[in-house]
Amino acid sequence: MQNKDIKRLTLILLFAPFALWILLLIILPHIGMVVLSLKEKVAPRVYEYSFANYLDFLHEPIYWNTLLRTGSMSLLVTALALLIGFPIAYYIAKIAGPRARGGLFLLCLIPLWVSDLIRSFGWILLLRETGVISNFLLWTGLIGQPVEFLYNDAAVIVGLVYTVILFMIVPLVSTLDGMDNSMIEAGYNLGGNGFTVLRRIIIPYAMPGIVAGCIVTFMLSAGSYLTPILLGGKNSSWFTEQIYNQFITRFNWEGGAAFGMLLLLFTSIVIWLGLKLSGQTLANTVAKS
Amino acid sequence: ETLRLLTWGSYAPDELVQKFEEEYPDIEVEVTFSNNEEMIAKLRATGGAGFDLAQPSHDRIYAAQLEYDIYKPMDLSKIDTGVMEGKLLDGVKANTTIDGEVYAVPHQWGTSGLMADKTKAPDLKSWADLCDPAYKGKTSMRLKRTILLGTAYSMGEDPFAAYSDLEKYQGILDKVADKLIECKGNIKAYWQGGDDLSAMMLSGEIVGSETWDSTAYKLFDQNPNIVFVPPKEGALAWIDTFALPAKGKADDAAYKWINFVLRPENVTLMSASTGAIAAVKGGKDLLPEDKKAAVNAAFTDADIDNLKFFANIPPGVEDMEGKTLEKIKAATGG
Amino acid sequence: MLAQKKTSPFLLGYRLYVVAFFIFLAAPLISAGAFAFNDSLFPALPWQGFTLDWFFSDTEPKLGMFHDRRLLQGLYYSFVIAIFVAALSVFVGTTNAFLFVRGEFPGKNFFYIMMVVPLVIPGVILGISILVLASDTANYLEDTIDLELEFLRPGILLVVLGQFSFIATITSLVITARLKKFDETMEEAAFNLGASRARVLRTITLPFLRPAMIAAGIVAFLVSFENFNTTLFLVGSEAPLTITMYDRMAKVGSTPVLNAVSFVLMVGSGLLALLSILIQRDKSAQ
Amino acid sequence: MKQDNPTYDLECLDIAKNFGSVRAVKGVSFDIPSGSFFSILGPSGCGKTTLMRMIAGFEEPSGGDIKIKGKSVLGVPPNRRNVKMVFQHLALFPMMNVYENIAYGLRCAGFGKDHIRRKVHDVLERIALPDVAEREIHQLSGGQKQRIAIARCMVLDPDVLLLDEPLGALDLKLREAMKIELKLLQHQFNTTFIYITHDQSEALVMSDNVAIMNQGEFEQIGTPQELYHRPNTAFVAGFVGDSNRWSGTVKASDGTGGKVETEQGLPMSFSAGAGQTIRDGAKVDIFVRPEFIRTVRTAEAAAIAADGDNRMDGVIDSLLFNGANSRVLVRTGSGELIESDVTLTGDNDLKPGEDVSLVWSSKQAMCFARQESA
Amino acid sequence: MKQDNPTYDLECLDIAKNFGSVRAVKGVSFDIPSGSFFSILGPSGCGKTTLMRMIAGFEEPSGGDIKIKGKSVLGVPPNRRNVKMVFQHLALFPMMNVYENIAYGLRCAGFGKDHIRRKVHDVLERIALPDVAEREIHQLSGGQKQRIAIARCMVLDPDVLLLDEPLGALDLKLREAMKIELKLLQHQFNTTFIYITHDQSEALVMSDNVAIMNQGEFEQIGTPQELYHRPNTAFVAGFVGDSNRWSGTVKASDGTGGKVETEQGLPMSFSAGAGQTIRDGAKVDIFVRPEFIRTVRTAEAAAIAADGDNRMDGVIDSLLFNGANSRVLVRTGSGELIESDVTLTGDNDLKPGEDVSLVWSSKQAMCFARQESA
Numbered sequence A: 001m002q003n004k005d006i007k008r009l010t011l012i013l014l015f016a017p018f019a020l021w022i023l024l025l026i027i028l029p030h031i032g033m034v035v036l037s038l039k040e041k042v043a044p045r046v047y048e049y050s051f052a053n054y055l056d057f058l059h060e061p062i063y064w065n066t067l068l069r070t071g072s073m074s075l076l077v078t079a080l081a082l083l084i085g086f087p088i089a090y091y092i093a094k095i096a097g098p099r100a101r102g103g104l105f106l107l108c109l110i111p112l113w114v115s116d117l118i119r120s121f122g123w124i125l126l127l128r129e130t131g132v133i134s135n136f137l138l139w140t141g142l143i144g145q146p147v148e149f150l151y152n153d154a155a156v157i158v159g160l161v162y163t164v165i166l167f168m169i170v171p172l173v174s175t176l177d178g179m180d181n182s183m184i185e186a187g188y189n190l191g192g193n194g195f196t197v198l199r200r201i202i203i204p205y206a207m208p209g210i211v212a213g214c215i216v217t218f219m220l221s222a223g224s225y226l227t228p229i230l231l232g233g234k235n236s237s238w239f240t241e242q243i244y245n246q247f248i249t250r251f252n253w254e255g256g257a258a259f260g261m262l263l264l265l266f267t268s269i270v271i272w273l274g275l276k277l278s279g280q281t282l283a284n285t286v287a288k289s
Numbered sequence B: 001e002t003l004r005l006l007t008w009g010s011y012a013p014d015e016l017v018q019k020f021e022e023e024y025p026d027i028e029v030e031v032t033f034s035n036n037e038e039m040i041a042k043l044r045a046t047g048g049a050g051f052d053l054a055q056p057s058h059d060r061i062y063a064a065q066l067e068y069d070i071y072k073p074m075d076l077s078k079i080d081t082g083v084m085e086g087k088l089l090d091g092v093k094a095n096t097t098i099d100g101e102v103y104a105v106p107h108q109w110g111t112s113g114l115m116a117d118k119t120k121a122p123d124l125k126s127w128a129d130l131c132d133p134a135y136k137g138k139t140s141m142r143l144k145r146t147i148l149l150g151t152a153y154s155m156g157e158d159p160f161a162a163y164s165d166l167e168k169y170q171g172i173l174d175k176v177a178d179k180l181i182e183c184k185g186n187i188k189a190y191w192q193g194g195d196d197l198s199a200m201m202l203s204g205e206i207v208g209s210e211t212w213d214s215t216a217y218k219l220f221d222q223n224p225n226i227v228f229v230p231p232k233e234g235a236l237a238w239i240d241t242f243a244l245p246a247k248g249k250a251d252d253a254a255y256k257w258i259n260f261v262l263r264p265e266n267v268t269l270m271s272a273s274t275g276a277i278a279a280v281k282g283g284k285d286l287l288p289e290d291k292k293a294a295v296n297a298a299f300t301d302a303d304i305d306n307l308k309f310f311a312n313i314p315p316g317v318e319d320m321e322g323k324t325l326e327k328i329k330a331a332t333g334g
Numbered sequence C: 001m002l003a004q005k006k007t008s009p010f011l012l013g014y015r016l017y018v019v020a021f022f023i024f025l026a027a028p029l030i031s032a033g034a035f036a037f038n039d040s041l042f043p044a045l046p047w048q049g050f051t052l053d054w055f056f057s058d059t060e061p062k063l064g065m066f067h068d069r070r071l072l073q074g075l076y077y078s079f080v081i082a083i084f085v086a087a088l089s090v091f092v093g094t095t096n097a098f099l100f101v102r103g104e105f106p107g108k109n110f111f112y113i114m115m116v117v118p119l120v121i122p123g124v125i126l127g128i129s130i131l132v133l134a135s136d137t138a139n140y141l142e143d144t145i146d147l148e149l150e151f152l153r154p155g156i157l158l159v160v161l162g163q164f165s166f167i168a169t170i171t172s173l174v175i176t177a178r179l180k181k182f183d184e185t186m187e188e189a190a191f192n193l194g195a196s197r198a199r200v201l202r203t204i205t206l207p208f209l210r211p212a213m214i215a216a217g218i219v220a221f222l223v224s225f226e227n228f229n230t231t232l233f234l235v236g237s238e239a240p241l242t243i244t245m246y247d248r249m250a251k252v253g254s255t256p257v258l259n260a261v262s263f264v265l266m267v268g269s270g271l272l273a274l275l276s277i278l279i280q281r282d283k284s285a286q
Numbered sequence D, E: 001m002k003q004d005n006p007t008y009d010l011e012c013l014d015i016a017k018n019f020g021s022v023r024a025v026k027g028v029s030f031d032i033p034s035g036s037f038f039s040i041l042g043p044s045g046c047g048k049t050t051l052m053r054m055i056a057g058f059e060e061p062s063g064g065d066i067k068i069k070g071k072s073v074l075g076v077p078p079n080r081r082n083v084k085m086v087f088q089h090l091a092l093f094p095m096m097n098v099y100e101n102i103a104y105g106l107r108c109a110g111f112g113k114d115h116i117r118r119k120v121h122d123v124l125e126r127i128a129l130p131d132v133a134e135r136e137i138h139q140l141s142g143g144q145k146q147r148i149a150i151a152r153c154m155v156l157d158p159d160v161l162l163l164d165e166p167l168g169a170l171d172l173k174l175r176e177a178m179k180i181e182l183k184l185l186q187h188q189f190n191t192t193f194i195y196i197t198h199d200q201s202e203a204l205v206m207s208d209n210v211a212i213m214n215q216g217e218f219e220q221i222g223t224p225q226e227l228y229h230r231p232n233t234a235f236v237a238g239f240v241g242d243s244n245r246w247s248g249t250v251k252a253s254d255g256t257g258g259k260v261e262t263e264q265g266l267p268m269s270f271s272a273g274a275g276q277t278i279r280d281g282a283k284v285d286i287f288v289r290p291e292f293i294r295t296v297r298t299a300e301a302a303a304i305a306a307d308g309d310n311r312m313d314g315v316i317d318s319l320l321f322n323g324a325n326s327r328v329l330v331r332t333g334s335g336e337l338i339e340s341d342v343t344l345t346g347d348n349d350l351k352p353g354e355d356v357s358l359v360w361s362s363k364q365a366m367c368f369a370r371q372e373s374a
C-alpha cells in the first residue's frame, strides 16, 4: 500500500533511537567495563592486560563469600516477596471488588512515593533500640527492656522485601487479572479442592507473572546499595558495597569493574537457571508485564 | 562566573556563601558535598575537570596527584599566606610538594578520637578501650582507616613510620585486623555517618565511640556529658586543604574564596559550621564560644602536643587498608 | 474461587492479612513523615512536641525546608532531571513500541530481549559503566585532539542518560503493551476517510497511546525522582534531592528537615500516583 | 420433602437467589428425569447463569432446596458435587495439554495412572478425537475445544452436566454443526444435560424439554413442540419463534375461541392460548406465525378459502429472498405490514407489487389476555 | 479499454493479487451498475477481503485494473480514492465522540465548521439517530455503532461503499434486524454498496446481485434467485442453500434432462444445471434442496404422486424441530439419510418411526457433470 522506500526509511528512523540507546548506554559501557576489568595496575599510571582482577576474586574467599551471601540473601528476599506478595496480588486481582481494586493498587505503589533513602530512614526510626517498635513493645509490656531490631540481617531482609515487593505484585496482578474466573471455578467443579486448584491451576497459570516478578525482584535486591548498608549489621557485607569500595575507597577501578562484571554474570546465571527450571523465557515473562 | 566547590558537608555554610556572593556579585557558588575518597574518585573520573576548588585532607594529595594527575600547582602569591598558622602551612607544603610545585594550602584542622558519655563510661581513654568487655555492645566505630591507625597506635606500633616499608605495614595491618575482628563482639554497630553516630550516642544506645571531634562538639551542645576524648595514644589530626583541580576554570574565583574564608570574621562563621579549627594564626580563639568551651573541655595542652598528624599516604596503601577493612567486615565475629 | 463464602473465617483472616500488609507498606513512611513534626533537633524519639518549624522556620538551627537553599536546589535539580528523563523515556518508549509492534526486521526477537535487559542490570553497574565510558571518551578526546567535552563529565546530562538507560525499558514495555491493543484497522479507516499519514498519526494513533504515554511518563518521573543507585556515580555538582539528602545523612547528620522533605515528597508523589490511576481508569472506560 | 427418587437426577424446589436488592432468581421449581436433555431458554439477564451456578455450588441459594439424585446438596462445596459444568468460554486450562485437561478431574479424585490413561483414551474415542491427546489447547479448532470441554466433564461420570451457552462463542456454521453434535453426544453418554441458551433454535433443536425463563421465573416448561404450538403466555409466544402480532378486543367468544377486532380494525377469528379462558370485551394479544399464513395471488384465492377462516387482502411490499426461508412482507389495506413465509421455486414466483390474499386458520391464531407488562 | 462509462460505478478488469506464492485473487472481472447492492459471497479464505482491500487501495493489485466512475485508480493512495469502507469491527475511533467520528472525514477534506455541522446533523437524521451526536462510542448499542460507521462513510458522498462482513460481530437477533436495515439504508442513500460476507442468508436477503467467490475466482454472478435456483456449478449449488447431494451416473439423457442412477442404486430423474449439456454415461452430482422435497405418509402418497417424477420411500429417522425451519431426516431403503423441510403445526404431525414417501420434481433435481475438485 505504500512505497517500499518510505517503509524502509520509517523503519530506520524508528530503529535509530533504540540502537543509540542500547548501543551507547548499555553495550558500549559494558564493553568498556570488560576492557577495564582486564587491566592490571603494575605501577603508577602503568597498566597491563591480564586476568589478575578476576584471579584476585577467586583467591580471596571474602569476595566470593560476599557474592554468595548477596546471592543467597537476594534469593531469600525474592522467595519472601513472592510468599507475601502472592496473596496480596490474588486479593487485588480476584477478590477485591472492581472499585476497591484501583485503590488497593494505588496503595501498593506507596513505596515508590519516596526514595530508597527515605524508606530506609523510616525503617531505622522504627527498628532502632530506642525506636518506635521497641518503645511500643516496652509500653505494652511484651518486653522488659529495649530490644535492638536494627543492624542485623533480618532488618536488611525486611528492608529489601519492602523495597522490592511492589515489583513482585505488579506483574502478578496483571497476569492474574488476565485469568478467567471460570478457570478457577472449573478447577473446583472438576473435583479439585482449594489446594489442588492453587497448585495445579492458579500457579501454573500465573507462572509467567511469577517468574517476571522474581527476576526483577532478584535483580533489584542483588543490585541494591543503600538498604543493606544502612540497615545491615557488623557482618552484613553486600557485594555492591564492595564494588563501591573498590571504586571509591581503594581507587581500584579495574578491580571494581571486574566485580561489576562478576555480579552481572552471577545474577545472569541465577536468572538463566531460574528460567530453565520454570520453563519460561525472558520474552514471555518480563517483557509481558 | 561560577565557582564549583567540591568540599565537605559543612564546609560551605549558606550564610558564608551568601556573604561571598554579595561581595563578588559576578560569582555564583555551587557546592558539591563529598569526602576524601569520593573527591579523588570524582576528580579521577573527570580527569580533574568539573570543579574549581577541592578540599581534600593533606595526606590524600600526594599519591593521588602522582597517580592520576588531578590537581594543578597553586600560585601562593595569590593567597594571603600571612594569616596562616606557619606550622600548619609548612606541614602542608612539605606534604604536597611535587617537583618543586606546591599543590595545597591548609584550611581547617581537626582530630579524630574518641567520644564518651562521662557518666556512663568515665574510663574510656584509649582506642583499645572500645574493645573493653565492660562496654560490651555499647561502643561503636567507623570501619575506615582511622580506626586501623588508632588501633595500631594502641598496640604500640607506629603505622606512619611503617609507610615507607609496605611489607612491615602489612604486618601491622594484619595484627590490627585480628584485634578488630576479635573486638567485633563488643561493638554494637559500625556507624556509617554522623547521623547514626549522633542518634546512637544521644539515645544512650552506646556510651563510647570513635568519632570526628566536630560531631562530638555538636553533641556536647545537646548533652554536656558527651565529650570528646583525645585517646591517650594521641588523637589523629588531619588538615583539610585547598587544592585546585587540574582542569578547573575559575582559578581567580577560587583564590578569592580562599582569601575570603581566611578572614577572621569569616573564620568564626566557618568554624561554627564545621566544628573544626581554622589554620590561621590564633585559630582556636576565633572559634565561637560554645565550640571553644567544648574544645577546652576536651583538650589539654598536653593533648595538643601529643597530636599525630596523618602522614602522606603512599600509593598502594589505600588498597591494602581497604582489603583489611573488608576482611574485618566480612569476618563473622560477635 | 479461593474464598467461597463471603463470611467465612478464612476470608476474614485473609482480609486481616491484607490490612496488615498495607500497614507494613505504610509504616516506614508514616514514621519518616511523622518525625517531621517533632520539635527536636534529631529525628528520633522521644517525642518533644508538635512543630511546623521544620517546614517554615527561617532561622538556624531549625532551618525549615522551605528556607533551606540546598534542599530546594536539590529538589529543583531532581525535578529538572526527572522531567528530562520522563520526556526522553516516553519518546524512545514510543518509537520502540512502533518499532517492535509494527516493524518487521531480522533479529526482532533478539532486539526485543535486548530492550528488556537494562531492567535487570543492577543500577550501580549501569552507573559505573556509563561513567567509565564517558570519562574514557572524554579523556581520550582530550589527550588526542585536545577537545574538552564538558558534558561527558559527571553532571546533569550523565545523570539523565544513566537513569534514562533503564527507565526507557519501563516506558517501552508500557507503551508497547498499549500499542499491541491498537486495532490497526482504525488507521486504515482514517486513511479511507481521506486523512494523510501525518494526520492519522496525530489524530488517531497518538491519542490512542496518550493514556499509556502519560502513565509511563509519571512512572518514569517517579522512578527518576527516587533513583539513587545509578545517580550516585554520575552526579556532578548539581546534586538531585536524593543525593543531597544522602550527603546530609551520611556526612553532616540529619535533622527533621529531611523528614519534612520526605513528607512533602510523599504528598506530591501520592497526588501524582492518584493522577496516574485516574488516567488509567479513564483508559479502561474506553 | 420427597424421598429418594431415582427417576429424577435433579430437583429444584422453590429455589431463589437475591444479590442485595436484585432478585435474580425468584423461586423456581422443576425436576429433570434421568438421561434427558433439558434446556433453559430466556433473554439476557433473566437469571439463567445464576440458577446454574447455584446447581453447581458456586452460589448459595437464598431460599429453596436443590437435590441431586434425591439428596439435598445445600452446603456441599462445588468440588464435592457430582455435577459438572461446561463454561461459556470453556475454561480449558491453557497450561495443560488435552490429555492433562481431561485427566485433571480424575487426578483430583485420586485414581491411579493406568486407570486414568485408560479412561482418558476411552473418552477421547467416544468424542471421536482419538489422536489429540498430546495437543496443546491452542492447537485445537473451536469445535474440537468444545468437545474436549465436554469430555473433561464426562470422564468423571457426572450425574448432571451443565452447559452455559457453550456455543455462544462459535461462528455461525460451526454453531449449526455443533447443535447436532451435542445432541448426539448426549445420546451417547446418556447423561442428563442442562443447557442454557438465549438462542431459541438451539433449545428447540436439541432438547427433550425446555424451560422458558423470564425475569427470574419459569414461564413454561414443556417439549419444544408444546412451547412452539401451545405457548402458555404471550411472552412465550413472542419469544419462541417469529410471529405477527396484533393487539385487539374480543368481540365474540365462547371461552376458547371466537372473534376479535384488532386495533387497526381488522376482524379476525382466534382460538385461546393453552389453558386460558377469554371473555367478551377482553383486551388481547394475538400471535400468528409467518409459516402458518399462506400467501396466494388474489385471483387464485377463492380455491383455498375454505382452508382457513381468516383472510386478508394486500399488496406485496417486498420479498426477502433467502432460499428456503424466504419471506414476503404484505401491506394490507390498513397500511400494516404482515410477514408470511413462502417457498420460492424460481418458477412463477410471487413478486413485489402483486395483489395477494393472506389466509390462515383460526387454530393458528393464538390469543392471550393482555398483561400490563406485555 | 472502455471509455468513460457513467453507468458503472466500479469496474474490475482481470484483477489479481499474489502474496508470495499464495494466489489470493486470481483474475476477477466484474462491473457494478450505479446505485446497486452488490454482494461477494464465499467461504473463508477465498480472497474476498483481499479483493476489497485492493479496491480501497490498501493493497496493490499484482495485475489487472480497477476503475471507479470510469477512471483507473491504480497508484492512487487510499486517502485519495472516493471509495469508503466499513470495517468488520467498524473501527470507530474510541477517543472521539459520535460527532467527531462523523466529522473526521469532512475535516480531512478541509470543509468549514458550519458546513461540517450541517452535514453531520443531516446524515444523523438520515440514519434516524438525530440525538446521539454528543455520545461517546462506548455508549452506543451494537446496531447504533453499525449505523454510525456507515454514516461516517456516507457523509463523504462516496462513489462506492465497501462493507467487509460488518455484521459478523453482532449477535443473532441484532444481525437479523440489521440485514433489513442495511438494505433500507442503501435505498436511502442510493449509493453503490459492495458487501462481503460468508453468510449466504445475508447475501441473499439484501443484494441486487451476488458474486460467488471460490479460491480467488468468481464462480457465478447473478441475482439471488438466479444463484439459488439456477446455479452454474456444483460449488454454487452446494454453497448457496442446503441440499441433499448424490453422485451418480447418467443412464439416459436428452442433453438437458433424463435419468440417472445414484451410487447407492437409486433411479432418479433430473434436469441439467443451467447451460450444461449432460451426456449418457457421464458421472454427475445431483442436488435437491430439502424444501423441494415433500414428505407425506406413505398411505397418503398416491394422491400427490403425479406432482413429481421422483419418489422414494423410507422411515422417519429423526425430527429436528426448529419451529418454522423444522426438518425430518428420512432413512431410505438403501440406508441413506435424506433431509426434507416440513412445516409442523402441532396437530397430526409426522413422528419418528413413521413410514413416509419423499416426492420431488425432476425440475428441482439439479445435475452437474462431476469435476475433479468436487
Ligand SMILES: Nc1ncnc2c1ncn2[C@@H]1O[C@H](COP(=O)(O)OP(=O)(O)OP(=O)(O)O)[C@@H](O)[C@H]1O
Pocket (backbone or CB within 6 Å): D019, D022, D023, D024, D042, D043, D044, D045, D046, D047, D048, D049, D050, D051, D198
Ligand atoms: N454477582 C452478582 N451481583 C449482583 N447482581 C448479579 C450478580 N450476578 C448476576 N447478577 C444479576 O442477576 C441477574 C441475572 O443474571 P444472570 O447472569 O443469571 O443472567 P443470564 O440469564 O445468565 O444472562 P446472560 O444470558 O446475559 O448470560 C442480572 O440482572 C444480573 O445483573
Ligand SMILES: Nc1ncnc2c1ncn2[C@@H]1O[C@H](COP(=O)(O)OP(=O)(O)OP(=O)(O)O)[C@@H](O)[C@H]1O
Pocket (backbone or CB within 6 Å): E019, E022, E023, E024, E042, E043, E044, E045, E046, E047, E048, E049, E050, E051, E198
Ligand atoms: N498479507 C497476506 N500475506 C499472505 N497471505 C495473505 C495475506 N492476506 C491474505 N492472505 C491469504 O490470502 C487468502 C485470502 O485471504 P482473505 O483475507 O482475502 O480471505 P477472506 O475471503 O476475506 O476470508 P474470511 O472470510 O476468513 O475473511 C488466504 O489464503 C490468506 O491466507
Ligand SMILES: [Mg+2]
Pocket (backbone or CB within 6 Å): D048, D049, D050
Ligand atoms: Mg449467563
Ligand SMILES: [Mg+2]
Pocket (backbone or CB within 6 Å): E048, E049, E050
Ligand atoms: Mg475477510
